[in-house]
Amino acid sequence: MACLLLATFVKAQDYGIDHAHAHNDYLHEVPFYQAFGLGFGSIEVDVFLVNQELMVAHTPEEIKPTRTFQQLYLAPILKEISLHPAGIRPFQLLIDLKNNGAESLRLLQTQLAPFRTYFDRKNNPNAIQIVISGDRPAPSSWHSFDEIFYFDGRFNENYPTDVQWRVPLISDSFARYSRWNGLGKLPANEMTKVQNAIAKAHQQDKKVRFWGSPDTRTSYQTFIQLGVDWLGTDHLHQLSDYLQKRPANLVATHDSYALYQPSYKTDASTKKVKNIILLIGDGMGLAQQYAGFTANHGQLNLFQMRNIGLSKTNSADNYHTDSAAGATAIATGQKTNNRYIGVNTQGDSLATIPEILLTKGIKSGLVVSESITGATPASFYAHQPERSWDRFIFEDLCKSPIALSIGAGRSLLNDSLVQASKNNRLFFNTLQEIPAKIADKNISVLVDEMAVRPKLKGRGNYLSEAFDKAVGYLKQSPKGFFLMLEGSQIDHGGHNNQLPFIVEEMLDFDQVIGKALAFADQDGETLVLVTADHETGGLTLHDGNFEQGKVEGAFATPDHTATPVMVFAYGPQAQQFAGFYENTAIFKKLLESLR
Numbered sequence: 001m002a003c004l005l006l007a008t009f010v011k012a013q014d015y016g017i018d019h020a021h022a023h024n025d026y027l028h029e030v031p032f033y034q035a036f037g038l039g040f041g042s043i044e045v046d047v048f049l050v051n052q053e054l055m056v057a058h059t060p061e062e063i064k065p066t067r068t069f070q071q072l073y074l075a076p077i078l079k080e081i082s083l084h085p086a087g088i089r090p091f092q093l094l095i096d097l098k099n100n101g102a103e104s105l106r107l108l109q110t111q112l113a114p115f116r117t118y119f120d121r122k123n124n125p126n127a128i129q130i131v132i133s134g135d136r137p138a139p140s141s142w143h144s145f146d147e148i149f150y151f152d153g154r155f156n157e158n159y160p161t162d163v164q165w166r167v168p169l170i171s172d173s174f175a176r177y178s179r180w181n182g183l184g185k186l187p188a189n190e191m192t193k194v195q196n197a198i199a200k201a202h203q204q205d206k207k208v209r210f211w212g213s214p215d216t217r218t219s220y221q222t223f224i225q226l227g228v229d230w231l232g233t234d235h236l237h238q239l240s241d242y243l244q245k246r247p248a249n250l251v252a253t254h255d256s257y258a259l260y261q262p263s264y265k266t267d268a269s270t271k272k273v274k275n276i277i278l279l280i281g282d283g284m285g286l287a288q289q290y291a292g293f294t295a296n297h298g299q300l301n302l303f304q305m306r307n308i309g310l311s312k313t314n315s316a317d318n319y320h321t322d323s324a325a326g327a328t329a330i331a332t333g334q335k336t337n338n339r340y341i342g343v344n345t346q347g348d349s350l351a352t353i354p355e356i357l358l359t360k361g362i363k364s365g366l367v368v369s370e371s372i373t374g375a376t377p378a379s380f381y382a383h384q385p386e387r388s389w390d391r392f393i394f395e396d397l398c399k400s401p402i403a404l405s406i407g408a409g410r411s412l413l414n415d416s417l418v419q420a421s422k423n424n425r426l427f428f429n430t431l432q433e434i435p436a437k438i439a440d441k442n443i444s445v446l447v448d449e450m451a452v453r454p455k456l457k458g459r460g461n462y463l464s465e466a467f468d469k470a471v472g473y474l475k476q477s478p479k480g481f482f483l484m485l486e487g488s489q490i491d492h493g494g495h496n497n498q499l500p501f502i503v504e505e506m507l508d509f510d511q512v513i514g515k516a517l518a519f520a521d522q523d524g525e526t527l528v529l530v531t532a533d534h535e536t537g538g539l540t541l542h543d544g545n546f547e548q549g550k551v552e553g554a555f556a557t558p559d560h561t562a563t564p565v566m567v568f569a570y571g572p573q574a575q576q577f578a579g580f581y582e583n584t585a586i587f588k589k590l591l592e593s594l595r
Contacts, residue, residue: 020231022236045093046058094133112148131150154172178193194226217242221552248498257511262304266521275475278483279486284487285537292506311566313563320561324379330586331352339385339388340385352379364402365402369452372407372409374486374488403438404444467515516528564580
């Protein structure tokens with residue numbers, strides 16, 4: 001159990017490592033330096049007066065001759081000050097006097113007198129603040145001690161008006177209010193007691209400290225929600241890691257958008273499929289989906305799809321796949337090695353869905369929010385043993401049967417490629433240049449890199465607009481179409497371990513899902529399939545609030561994981577996608593749906 005300092009006016013999203021309190025700091029592996037080096041804003045030390053020396057220890061039995069306050073704390077502080085002439089980072093030093101309070105404090109005053117300017121918080125707000133706790137002298141005697149000393153208050157004490165300023169916080173035992181162990185939810189009646197205690201202290205413009213409080217990640221979340229701005233811990237690195245990563249793991253609030261309401265008229269019917277819209281959320285696991293669901297206040301177009309399956313994503317040569325092998329499995333129906341694009345484990349070309357459908361007169365399109373040579377889209381047209389060979393992959397696109405491709409990649413286009421492709425492919429720079437009527441030649445729209453920047457950096461409605469353009473163009477094909485659209489940057493958010501990044505990309509992708517469902521209802525012959533190539537980041541969700549659109553999580557890795565991914569289907573033949581199966585089965589099921 002560690003103590004917890006509760007403060008007044010800090011908003012939940014403002015918490016940082018400077019709000020961390022090192023409980024019983026002297027018991028840690030490296031006293032002072034470990035907490036100070038991590039950036040903790042408060043450090044606690046217990047001292048006993050023994051033979052006119054202040055000894056650092058938790059109990060009298062633990063006292064050792066070499067562990068004095070001067071050696072473990074004063075000397076390191078003075079060394080840091082000497083190394084930083086402009087001043088060191090200000091922090092709170094909470095000194096708990098274990099015995100002989102008045103005498104101990106007088107000795108401490110003597111030891112600090114030559115250096116008092118460094119601790120004079122009254123005249124220097126950047127000075128180190130010393131707060132005396134434990135066996136404190138009576139308030140009536142505080143005026144006899146140097147004003148560098150502040151005092152830890154109590155709820156049952158009254159302080160004269162002239163010394164009120166010397167009480168920055170009030171302390172109490174957490175056990176008086178709750179027996180909560182820091183797991184699950186703090187019981188409502190006990191939470192009320194804690195809130196009332198905080199409110200009482202705040203009415204006096206005081207912070208409040210509970211000792212003996214739980215010390216878990218769940219307790220950190222709860223105490224922050226209660227208004228705590230000093231989080232106490234015995235596990236310095238655990239709390240430091242939590243607070244340092246919290247901005248990337250938290251979506252504080254989010255606006256919602258209206259969902260499309262499906263009609264389900266042709267959903268799971270045995271009717272023949274004419275068109276397929278395959279929507280791949282790169283790196284999108286169930287946690288990413290539920291994070292979006294929470295941020296959108298308990299709503300997601302994706303979760304209105306009733307036919308659900310589970311896809312096993314491992315590659316031929318690894319327990320977890322990358323986008324190249326994962327998308328190749330979907331596009332060709334065969335497992336391959338990581339980094340391979342449209343080829344088998346021997347490097348031989350595999351027939352992709354667009355190539356197979358071309359023989360039936362069915363046109364194919366690709367839309368991505370990254371480079372068109374990215375591993376996922378490339379797996380539907382290219383045949384290369386290395387996903388990073390952008391130049392060769394782009395040449396494969398120019399020769400491919402893809403009727404319409406939309407994505408970045410303008411830098412890959414040169415005069416020789418334009419010349420070589422002129423009889424087969426037209427190149428455009430913007431969505432607005434796409435012809436109103438379907439062209440005799442294949443089309444590639446190579447948008448500017450800024451058009452596919454992350455949603456958080458201003459991408460806007462590119463993905464939805466590209467979907468509308470692609471469907472409007474491809475639906476003119478008399479024998480039907482196949483469209484693969486990728487929510488490419490859900491994966492980027494996972495690699496970067498940034499939950500706000502993921503949520504923005506997830507919700508942008510989900511709005512396209514709503515458009516796809518609407519088209520399927522209007523058309524009546526369209527199958528919509530939503531899945532992922534793999535999960536990225538090992539995301540877990542710790543906390544959330546549907547009303548606020550708030551969600552908090554954590555990541556296990558910056559890499560892909562082997563977790564199976566969800567498959568959602570809507571429209572004719574959607575029932576074929578229920579169950580648990582290899583990702584290669586998606587290829588077979590898609591072709592079977594077209595009969």
